[in-house]
Amino acid sequence: MAPPFLAACRGEAVPWTPVWFMRQAGRHLPEYRRLRGEGSILEAIHQPELAAELTLQPVRRYGVDAAVLFSDIVVPVTGFGVEVAPGTGPVVEKPFRRATDLDRLVVEPQPYVADAVRLVVKETDVPLIGFAGGPFTLASYLVEGGPSQSYGATKSLMWSEPGLWADLVGRLATIALASLRAQVAAGAAAVQVFESWGGALSPADYRRYVLPALQALLDGLAPLGVPRIVFGVCTGELLQLFSEAGADVVGVDWRVPLDVARRRLGPGVALQGNLDPAACLAPWEVLAREAREVLAAGGPAGYIFNLGHGILPATDPDQVARLVELVHQETAR
Amino acid sequence: MAPPFLAACRGEAVPWTPVWFMRQAGRHLPEYRRLRGEGSILEAIHQPELAAELTLQPVRRYGVDAAVLFSDIVVPVTGFGVEVAPGTGPVVEKPFRRATDLDRLVVEPQPYVADAVRLVVKETDVPLIGFAGGPFTLASYLVEGGPSQSYGATKSLMWSEPGLWADLVGRLATIALASLRAQVAAGAAAVQVFESWGGALSPADYRRYVLPALQALLDGLAPLGVPRIVFGVCTGELLQLFSEAGADVVGVDWRVPLDVARRRLGPGVALQGNLDPAACLAPWEVLAREAREVLAAGGPAGYIFNLGHGILPATDPDQVARLVELVHQETAR
Numbered sequence: 001m002a003p004p005f006l007a008a009c010r011g012e013a014v015p016w017t018p019v020w021f022m023r024q025a026g027r028h029l030p031e032y033r034r035l036r037g038e039g040s041i042l043e044a045i046h047q048p049e050l051a052a053e054l055t056l057q058p059v060r061r062y063g064v065d066a067a068v069l070f071s072d073i074v075v076p077v078t079g080f081g082v083e084v085a086p087g088t089g090p091v092v093e094k095p096f097r098r099a100t101d102l103d104r105l106v107v108e109p110q111p112y113v114a115d116a117v118r119l120v121v122k123e124t125d126v127p128l129i130g131f132a133g134g135p136f137t138l139a140s141y142l143v144e145g146g147p148s149q150s151y152g153a154t155k156s157l158m159w160s161e162p163g164l165w166a167d168l169v170g171r172l173a174t175i176a177l178a179s180l181r182a183q184v185a186a187g188a189a190a191v192q193v194f195e196s197w198g199g200a201l202s203p204a205d206y207r208r209y210v211l212p213a214l215q216a217l218l219d220g221l222a223p224l225g226v227p228r229i230v231f232g233v234c235t236g237e238l239l240q241l242f243s244e245a246g247a248d249v250v251g252v253d254w255r256v257p258l259d260v261a262r263r264r265l266g267p268g269v270a271l272q273g274n275l276d277p278a279a280c281l282a283p284w285e286v287l288a289r290e291a292r293e294v295l296a297a298g299g300p301a302g303y304i305f306n307l308g309h310g311i312l313p314a315t316d317p318d319q320v321a322r323l324v325e326l327v328h329q330e331t332a333r
Numbered sequence: 334m335a336p337p338f339l340a341a342c343r344g345e346a347v348p349w350t351p352v353w354f355m356r357q358a359g360r361h362l363p364e365y366r367r368l369r370g371e372g373s374i375l376e377a378i379h380q381p382e383l384a385a386e387l388t389l390q391p392v393r394r395y396g397v398d399a400a401v402l403f404s405d406i407v408v409p410v411t412g413f414g415v416e417v418a419p420g421t422g423p424v425v426e427k428p429f430r431r432a433t434d435l436d437r438l439v440v441e442p443q444p445y446v447a448d449a450v451r452l453v454v455k456e457t458d459v460p461l462i463g464f465a466g467g468p469f470t471l472a473s474y475l476v477e478g479g480p481s482q483s484y485g486a487t488k489s490l491m492w493s494e495p496g497l498w499a500d501l502v503g504r505l506a507t508i509a510l511a512s513l514r515a516q517v518a519a520g521a522a523a524v525q526v527f528e529s530w531g532g533a534l535s536p537a538d539y540r541r542y543v544l545p546a547l548q549a550l551l552d553g554l555a556p557l558g559v560p561r562i563v564f565g566v567c568t569g570e571l572l573q574l575f576s577e578a579g580a581d582v583v584g585v586d587w588r589v590p591l592d593v594a595r596r597r598l599g600p601g602v603a604l605q606g607n608l609d610p611a612a613c614l615a616p617w618e619v620l621a622r623e624a625r626e627v628l629a630a631g632g633p634a635g636y637i638f639n640l641g642h643g644i645l646p647a648t649d650p651d652q653v654a655r656l657v658e659l660v661h662q663e664t665a666r
Contacts, residue, residue, distance in 0.1 A: 150645055152611050159615035199567075202587045202609055204626060234532075236569045237588050254535045255570050276535055278485050282492035293537060312483055 005065040005127050006189060009227035009249050009270050011302040017295065017331035018065035019324055020129070022231075022251075023310030024058035025070045029317055031057050041084045045071050048112050052119035059124055061317065062324045065304075066127050066190070067120055069183065071113060073133030073194050076179040077172070079104035080142055089147045096142040096157075099164055105171040107178040114186035121187035130183030132176035134195025134232065135169035135213035136206070142168075151200045158209050169213035177220040184224045191221060192229040192251070195242075199234030199253075206238055211245055218246035229272060233309055239264040254308030258297035270302040277307045280315045280323070287319060291326055300331070338398040338460050342523060342560035342582050342603050344635040350628065350664035351398035352657055353462070355564075355584075356643030357391035358403045362650055364390050374417045378404050381445050385452035392457055394650065395657045398637075399460050399523070400453055402516065404446065406466030406527050409512040410505070412437035413475055422480045429475040429490075432497055438504040440511040447519035454520035463516030465509035467528025467565065468502035468546035469539070475501075484533045491542050502546035510553040517557045524554060525562040525584070528575075532567030532586075539571055544578055551579035562605060566642055572597040587641030591630035603635035610640045613648045613656070620652060624659055633664070 002010075004018040026032060032054060036044055044050050054070040074082045074090045081093025094104075120128050133141075136154075141147075143154040158165045180191045195214065198206060214230070221228050230242045231251025242250050243265045252261045252273035261271055279290045295305065305327045311320065335343075338351040359365060365387060369377055377383050387403040407415045407423045414426025427437075453461050466474075469487075474480075476487040491498045513524045528547065531539060547563070554561050563575045564584025575583045576598045585594040585606035594604055612623045628638065638660045644653065 150611055152614055152645055152647060155609070155611040156614045159612070159619040199588060203590060205609070205623075234567045234588060237590070237593070255532060255567060257536060257570070260570065276488070276538070278483055278488040279492070281485055281489045286492040290538075312485055314485060 003065065003125070003127050005304060006227065008302065008304045009190060009229070011268070011270055013301070015333055016328050017298070017300070017303060017305050019305040019327045020064040020066040020068060021058070021307055021311050021320065022068070024062070024064060024068060025054045026311060027313040028311050028315040028320075029057055029061065031061070041072060042075070042082075045075055046112050048115035048119055051112070051116035052123070055116070055120050055128070056123055059126055062321055064126070064324060066129050067124055068129045068192070069113075069117060069120070069131060069188065071116075071131065073131070073138060074141060075113065076108070076110065076132065076175045077105070077138060077142065078108050079106065082141070090141045091146045092142055095145040096139070096168065099167075102167055102171060105168070105175065107175055110179065110182070113179065114182050117183050117186035117188055127189035128187060129190045129192050129229070130180055130188030131192040131194060132180050133172070134193050134198055134230070135172045135176075135217070136198045136201065136210045137194060137196045137232070138172045138176070139165075139169055140197050140200075151197070155201075158205075162209070165209060166212070169210055170216065173213040173217040177217050180221060181224065184226055188226070190227040190229065192231060193217065195230055195232040195235070198232040198238060199236075203237045203241060206241055211241055214242075215245040222246065227270075231272070236261075240266070243269045249304065251306065252308065258294065258299075258303070262299075270304065271298060272304040272306050274306070274308040277309050277312050277315075280307075280319050281312065284319065284322060287323065288326060291323055292330070295327065295331065300333070336398065336458070336460050338637060339522060339560065341635060341637045342562070344601070344603055346634070348666055349661050350631070350633070350636060350638050352638040352660045353397040353399040353401060354391070354640055354644050354653065355401070357395070357397060357401060358387045359644060360646040361644050361648040361653075362390055362394070364394070374405060375408070378408055379445050381448035381452055384445070384449035385456070388449070388453050388461070389456055392459055395654055397459070397657060399462050400457055401462040401525070402446075402450060402453070402464060402521065404449075404464065406464070406471060407474060408446065409441070409443065409465065409508045410438070410471060410475065411441050412439065415474070423474045424479045425475055428478040429472070429501065432500075435500055435504060438501070438508065440508055443512065443515070446512065447515050450516050450519035450521055460522035461520060462523045462525050462562070463513055463521030464525040464527060465512050466505070467526050467531055467563070468505045468509075468550070469531045469534065469543045470527060470529045470565070471505045471509070472498075472502055473530050473533070484530070488534075491538075495542070498542060499545070502543055503549065506546040506550040510550050513554060514557065517559055521559070523560040523562065525564060526550065528563055528565040528568070531565040531571060532569075536570045536574060539574055544574055548578040555579065560603075564605070569594075573599070576602045582637065584639065585641065591627065591632075591636070595632075603637065604631060605637040605639050607639070607641040610642050610645050610648075613640075613652050614645065617652065617655060620656065621659060624656055625663070628660065628664060633666075
């Protein structure tokens with residue numbers, strides 16, 4: 001029988017609702033903080049043994065139904081001097097400005113990523129989720145030079161030089177595809193595309209300027225036969241586009257009730273989400289109530305429990321442990 | 334005949350689609366930067382002549398169909414040591430922590446606000462929009478102590494002390510109501526409630542924890558007989574709640590197509606919005622295309638053209654001027 005996480009991705013019957021958490025391998029875990037120390041996240045990702053161990057920590061502690069590779073969406077994008085600043089996010093030394101910058105967008109083999117995947121799958125039976133950044137999200141970091149509120153520079157480039165923009169997001173999709181292929185070849189059983197900031201665009205603009213690149217990425221993944229998850233925050237109005245692009249599973253943020261999301265996605269697409277990450281900071285009774293509401297809206301089939309965004313660093317691991325227990329116990333069939 | 338802006342708010346026939354812009358009185362205008370200099374925004378708001386002049390600048394330059402008072406949503410909340418940090422937003426010296434902090438939430442008369450309103454309405458025939466902050470948005474600044482990404486502290490308080498939270502948002506609604514009453518008494522012809530960050534909550538949580546306070550605010554405004562506009566970003570799933578709470582007009586951010594918003598709002602509610610503010614940074618041809626798409630979705634009745642959030646400081650005023658011209662010319666009946 002398929003592991004519950006993979007069965008749910010495919011809309012098949014499951015013995016219980018599977019659960020994992022975005023950023024489950026991260027700062028909220030004391031064992032993570034001990035092992036990682038204060039060093040750069042990119043340096044940690046370059047060490048397969050360390051990356052594998054960080055990936056496995058939450059699987060051991062929580063008994064979640066999937067592991068997610070300890071990595072970062074900027075890892076496959078070399079040539080721009082990307083660093084991940086603690087508490088800020090990716091910062092880009094040499095931002096993308098003009099056509100000649102396309103030459104820096106090349107597929108580079110990253111053996112340490114595949115090595116980390118191999119080490120993880122040797123150690124655990126739960127499926128490992130590989131991941132990559134979505135085209136708009138990666139482009140926004142490269143163009144803005146870091147996180148942004150308005151994405152003014154990114155959208156200006158998109159609108160004023162649509163040909164160059166199409167080349168940019170097209171190459172980013174190619175790079176993400178190469179990375180995901182390598183992760184699957186090494187043993188990843190599913191992939192998630194983090195189009196985290198795609199919701200900064202109106203649906204008309206996302207369709208016009210980004211959807212072709214996302215679709216190319218998902219089409220390229222199709223022959224691998226692994227579930228393809230797409231996720232982004234504030235993407236309530238993009239859900240149908242994600243479905244159209246070929247996503248097998250769509251991650252939903254906490255703003256959109258799952259029953260509403262299911263109507264927008266249409267049949268044949270599984271859902272993942274969508275408890276407000278801040279709910280883990282609430283007293284247990286409140287957290288349990290909010291989780292039960294999410295479970296009821298998610299339904300029994302084609303559904304994976306998760307948060308609507310990553311675990312907040314201030315989260316108490318004991319709350320997360322009880323949450324996993326609640327999901328497993330109350331959905332056991 | 335009623336001014337087009339007020340007619341559109343009421344769903345009546347208009348000679349053209351009215352247009353104004355959130356943050357039209359602001360940093361993107363050279364005359365604003367000249368007059369304001371580098372001083373504190375709160376100091377400027379305390380000077381009625383200055384506030385009135387800043388309010389009138391965009392009306393003169395653009396020929397927009399409404400003025401919006403130069404002020405800030407934190408103005409009516411005294412007793413917390415609020416300052417508005419340039420480029421950051423409101424910063425709170427003594428955040429809200431516990432029940433005793435409720436004593437600091439009192440209605441204070443602010444004669445300089447009413448004075449500014451009186452000076453504006455003496456100088457212009459276009460309707461003046463007064464405004465106040467929505468209950469969640471104001472509470473988030475007071476609890477977080479400043480702008481936030483996750484609203485973790487605010488939501489923790491909301492979930493762990495629901496009684497205290499209800500008192501907090503209830504008092505903030507009372508304070509906002511008093512401020513709006515004073516603005517209308519002095520001559521404001523419409524009011525906008527900026528529930529800017531309300532979209533950080535799921536609809537279930539907004540309904541449970543904030544809607545009663547918003548409804549009390551809107552109910553309190555009803556006897557004044559002026560249109561009541563409610564706006565917030567990422568509020569696609571809250572639109573129906575805003576309508577339920579009694580909004581006459583709902584401001585929509587650029588993520589939700591206006592025809593979709595109209596379906597969610599139901600009949601009898603006018604729409605305002607929703608061009609992506611970053612589109613003003615695009616070449617004119619692109620800006621014109623995006624504006625025409627918004628106009629088409631907005632339709633001829635019960636609709637006010639605006640951006641989906643405030644004008645970005647980097648915006649060229651000439652682009653805004655052409656945009657106003659386009660809206661007026663292409664919708665003239």
